[in-house]
Amino acid sequence: MPWLSDLLGGGLPRVWVSGLSWDSRKVQPGHIFFALSGTKVDGHSFISEAIKNGAVAVVGERELSGLPVPYVRVENARKAMAQAACAFYGHPTKKLVTIGVTGTNGKTTVVHLLGQLLPDCETVTTVRVEEEGLSCVTTPEAPDLQRLAAGALAQGRRFFAFEASSIGLAQHRVDGVHLSCGVFTSFSRDHLDFHGSMEAYLSAKLQLFRLLPEGGLAVVCARAPVSAVAKAAPKARLLTYGLGKGDVFATDIRFRPEGTSFRISGKFGWGRGFLPFLGVHNVENALAAVTVGLGLGFPLGELLARLAEAGLPPGRLAQFLSPSGARIVVDFAHNPEALRTILAGLRPKAKRLILVFGCPGEADRGKRFLMGEIAGRLADLVFITTDNPKSEDPRRIAAEIAAGVAKVGGTWAVILERGEAIRWALRCAEAGDCVVIAGKGHERYQHWADRREAFSDLQVVQELVGASLK
Numbered sequence: 326m327p328w329l330s331d332l333l334g335g336g337l338p339r340v341w342v343s344g345l346s347w348d349s350r351k352v353q354p355g356h357i358f359f360a361l362s363g364t365k366v367d368g369h370s371f372i373s374e375a376i377k378n379g380a381v382a383v384v385g386e387r388e389l390s391g392l393p394v395p396y397v398r399v400e401n402a403r404k405a406m407a408q409a410a411c412a413f414y415g416h417p418t419k420k421l422v423t424i425g426v427t428g429t430n431g432k433t434t435v436v437h438l439l440g441q442l443l444p445d446c447e448t449v450t451t452v453r454v455e456e457e458g459l460s461c462v463t464t465p466e467a468p469d470l471q472r473l474a475a476g477a478l479a480q481g482r483r484f485f486a487f488e489a490s491s492i493g494l495a496q497h498r499v500d501g502v503h504l505s506c507g508v509f510t511s512f513s514r515d516h517l518d519f520h521g522s523m524e525a526y527l528s529a530k531l532q533l534f535r536l537l538p539e540g541g542l543a544v545v546c547a548r549a550p551v552s553a554v555a556k557a558a559p560k561a562r563l564l565t566y567g568l569g570k571g572d573v574f575a576t577d578i579r580f581r582p583e584g585t586s587f588r589i590s591g592k593f594g595w596g597r598g599f600l601p602f603l604g605v606h607n608v609e610n611a612l613a614a615v616t617v618g619l620g621l622g623f624p625l626g627e628l629l630a631r632l633a634e635a636g637l638p639p640g641r642l643a644q645f646l647s648p649s650g651a652r653i654v655v656d657f658a659h660n661p662e663a664l665r666t667i668l669a670g671l672r673p674k675a676k677r678l679i680l681v682f683g684c685p686g687e688a689d690r691g692k693r694f695l696m697g698e699i700a701g702r703l704a705d706l707v708f709i710t711t712d713n714p715k716s717e718d719p720r721r722i723a724a725e726i727a728a729g730v731a732k733v734g735g736t737w738a739v740i741l742e743r744g745e746a747i748r749w750a751l752r753c754a755e756a757g758d759c760v761v762i763a764g765k766g767h768e769r770y771q772h773w774a775d776r777r778e779a780f781s782d783l784q785v786v787q788e789l790v791g792a793s794l795k
Contacts, residue, residue: 326341326342326343326355327341327342327412327413328340328341328342329341329342329357329381329382329395331412332357332408332409332412332413333357333382333384333397333405333409337382337395337397338395340381340382340395341355341381342355342356342357342381342382342413343355343356344356344357344413344468345357345359345406345409345410345413345468346358346359346375346380346468347359347360347361347368347406347466347468349368349371349372349374349375349378350374350378352374352375352378352379352380353378353379354378354379354381355379355381356375356378356379356380356381357380357381357382357383357384357409358371358372358375358376358380358382358383358384359383359384359385359402359403359405359406359409360372360375360383360384360385360386360387360402361402361403361406362386362402368385368402369385369386369387369389372385372389372392376392376393376394380394381394381395382394382395382396382397383395383396383397384396384397384398384399384402384405384406384409385397385398385399385402386398386399386400386401386402401497403467403496403497403498403500404497404500406466406467406468406497407467407497407498407499407500407501408500408501409468410467410468410470410471410472410501411467411471411500411501411502413468413471414471414472414474414475415475416501416503417471417474417475417477417478417485418471418474418485418502418503418504419503420478421474421477421478421482421483421484421485421505422483422484422485422505422506422621423474423484423485423486423487423502423503423504423505423506424436424439424484424485424486424487424504424505424506424507424508424617425486425487425488425489425499425502425504425506425507425508425533425536426439426486426487426488426489426507426508426510426613427488427489427490427491427494427507427508427509427510427530427533428508428509428510428511428512428530428546428549429510429511429512429513429514429515429660429662429663430510430511430513430606430658430660430662430663430666431510431511431606431609431610431613432450432451432463432488432489432490432510433450433451433452433488433638433641433657434607434610434637434638434641435508435510435610435613435614436448436449436450436486436487436488437450437452437636437637437638438610438611438613438614438632438635439484439486439614439617439618440486441631441632441634441635441636442614442615442617442618442623442628442631442632442635443483443484443486443617443618443621443623444483444484445481445482445483445484446482446483446484446485446486447473447474447476447477447480447482447484447485447486448485448486448487449464449465449470449473449485449486449487449488450487450488450638451463451488451657451767452638452639452640452767455767455768455769455770461492461493461498462490462492463488463490463492463493464487464488464489464490464492464493464494464498464499465493465498466498467497467498467499467500467501470487470498470499470502471501473485473487489507489530489533491515491516491519491520491526491529491530492516492519492529494529494530494532494533495519495520495529495532499532499533499536502536503536503538504533504536504537504538504541505541505542506537506541506542506543506544506617506620506621507533507534507536507537507541507542507543507544507554507558507561508543508544508545508613508617509530509533509534509543509544509545509546509549509550509554510546510549510609510610510613511546511548511549511662512527512530512548512549512550513660513661513662514660514661514662514689514691514692514695515660515689515692516688516689517689517691517692518687518688518689518690527550527553531553531554531557534554534557534558534561535557535558537558537560537561538560539560539561540560540561540562541558541560541561541562542561542562542564542617542620542621543555543558543561543562543563543564544564544565544566544613544616544617544620545563545564545565545566546565546566546567546571546609546613547565547566547567547568547570547571547574548567551563551565562620564616564619564620566591566609566612566613566615566616567609567612568605568608568609568612571591571612572591572592572593572616573589573590573591573592573593573612573615573616573619574589574590574591574612575587575588575589575590575598575608575609575612576588576590578605578608580603583601584599584600584601584602584603585599585600585602585603585604585607585608586598586599586600587599587600587608589612589615589625589629593619593625594625595625596625596626596629597629598611598615598629598632598633599629599632599633600632600633600635601633601634601635601636602636602637602642603642603670604642604667604670605666605670606666606667606670607637607642611632611635614628614632615628615629615632638767639766639767639783640655640656640657640765640766640767640768640782640783641656641657641766641767642654642656642667643655643656643766643783645786645787645790645791646790647751647754647760647789647790648790649751649754649755649756650755650756650757651751651754651755651756651757651758651759651760652675652758652759652760653751653754653759653760653762653786653790654667654671654759654760654761654762655762655766655782655783655786656761656762656763656766657763657764657765657766657767657768658682658763658764658766659684659685659712659763659764659765659766660692660696661692661695661696661699664682664696664699664700664763665699665703667761667763668680668699668700668703668704668761669703671759671761672703674759675757675758675759676755676756676757676758676759677705677706677754677755677757677758677759678703678704678705678706678758678759678761679704679705679706679707679708679750679753679754679758679759679760679761680700680703680704680706680707680708680750680760680761680763681707681708681710681743681746681747681750681760681761681762681763682696682700682707682708682709682710682712682761682762682763682764683709683710683711683712683714683719683722683723683726683743683764684696684712684722684725684726684764685712685713685714685715686713686714686715686716686717686719686722687715687716687717690725693722693725693726693729694725694726694728694729694732695729696726696729697709697725697726697727697728697729697730697731697732697735698729698730698732698733699729700726700729700730700735700737701729701730701731701732701733701734701735701736701737702733702735704735704761705736706736706737706738706750706753707730707735707736707737707738708737708738708739708740708746708747708749708750709723709726709727709730709737709738709739709740709746710723710739710740710741710742710743710746711723711741711742711743711771712743712764712765713765713768713771713772714772714773715772715773715774716773716774719741720739720741723739723741727739743771743780743782743785744780744785747762747782747785747786747789748785748789750762751786751789751790762782762786765780765781765782766782766783767783768780768781768782769781769784
């Protein structure tokens with residue numbers, strides 16, 4: 326166990342520290358408590374509880390006195406917590422090839438694929454965060470992220486790949502990470518309720534590339550802001566990828582019942598790639614992972630061989646067949662670009678496209694109308710339902726989505742109980758139709774203002790129609 330001064334600087338009492346906490350309810354004897362200033366809850370209000378539970382020191386941003394334990398005032402408690410976490414766990418990312426993946430869409434799939442393409446690669450994805458009950462939604466708080474990296478190192482892993490969300494970057498959860506490679510998958514509207522503007526949203530994502538050392542690897546989709554990444558990491562090795570253009574690019578994409586084949590070409594040579602799943606966007610995600618591997622020195626043939634055996638994360642393009650013969654797809658698409666991509670990809674082969682989706686509460690209200698427009702244009706029938714409404718009135722959220730559907734002349738129904746909306750969609754579906762259930766993907770809970778309820782799109786569909794298609 327380190328001394329307090331080892332984590333927060335000299336001049337502090339010699340106190341042993343056994344852990345780091347930012348939730349007073351989880352403080353154990355020997356922990357430092359970081360009083361974080363949140364948008365809804367102020368950690369300074371819980372200092373007394375943290376000390377009662379055994380905190381041996383407190384870090385905060387206010388002027389306080391009279392506490393029975395050492396108090397360290399800092400300008401930004403999140404920054405301090407990130408630096409303390411790196412020191413507490415012995416800077417594990419220095420000893421790993423650490424890969425951070427950011428972008429509006431594709432982060433989870435790219436990290437998941439990296440875990441299958443790179444040997445001895447530990448991954449931290451949105452799916453794992455929920456399964457293990459980790460902090461936050463996509464990128465864990467710094468102590469959890471550093472703990473996972475330390476665990477990967479202890480298990481003999483060589484690579485550590487994680488999702489770096491814009492919010493996680495803005496909240497300093499990734500500060501202090503020794504990054505070997507940064508990946509930028511895509512850039513479109515999302516999280517404007519937090520960032521306020523697209524400029525601020527982009528700036529947050531670019532924070533990842535400012536962590537790259539000289540000679541570090543920056544892998545960027547040709548559709549993403551390549552020049553902005555180059556400016557943020559001027560001394561990095563920059564590789565681009567894309568459909569038809571980039572240092573590594575795909576052409577001759579062919580869809581077959583068993584998957585997707587394509588030709589991969591570029592500065593590392595060429596080969597024939599195969600994915601045992603569908604989606605043009607997944608070809609792009611695969612290119613991202615392959616480009617990382619190439620940039621790290623792996624042969625193209627070896628990467629393509631592993632890619633041919635790879636799978637998607639849970640809740641990404643998960644496919645089922647209904648008793649009526651309709652195709653059912655469950656996907657995490659939860660922003661305008663992701664919804665447009667999946668619907669446009671499925672539209673050509675569907676007799677009718679039936680969509681079930683909603684938008685989260687306490688989030689970017691502006692995207693609701695936009696997603697309604699996209700749904701109305703591309704789907705034949707839209708069931709508008711709930712998606713983590715939190716403290717907002719689900720009826721208001723649904724009305725804002727419906728306004729977008731109505732503008733483009735779409736057909737919709739509002740069924741707020743999500744399970745019932747899925748059941749109605751499946752009842753309406755016939756052979757040749759495709760039912761898309763979008764927005765929650767792998768998620769296992771529905772979040773309300775005062776509770777979370779167990780709910781899974783995947784489980785509902787499995788109970789209604791059976792096992793997913795291979």
